[in-house]
Amino acid sequence: MEAAEKNVSNKKLISFRIIKKASEGDIQAINEVLKHYEGYIANLSIRKMYDEYGSVHYCVDETxxxxxETKLIKTILGFKIKR
Known part of the structure; x- marks a missing residue:
């Protein structure tokens, strides 16, 4: 249990203030959320490509x-905070 707690405390989380501002449509806050998930999105976007010689290359599929990113923005804007 202690190891799991250490893993959570080592990760930088997005502050509530940023989440609230992003859900209200603040462009800078949305960009901060996108920046936070940039590496994760890039990792999900990696695809195996073959060149004309049959060699395998891994690259980020920009599309x-x-x-x-668009799906994340749509989800951010649709996020409702309940108290």
Whole structure:
């Protein structure tokens, strides 16, 4: 249990203030959320490509990356905070 708690405390979380501002449509806050998930989105967007010689290359599929970013923005804007 202690190891799991250490993992959570080592990760930087998005502050409530940023989440609230992003859900209200603040562009800078939305960009901060996108920046926070930038690495994760890039990792999800990696695809295996083959060149004309049959060699394998891994690269970020920009179309997929943009689609994931757009989906995240849409989700942020639809997020409702209840108290």
């Amino acid at each position: 997929l990356r943009r689609r994931l």
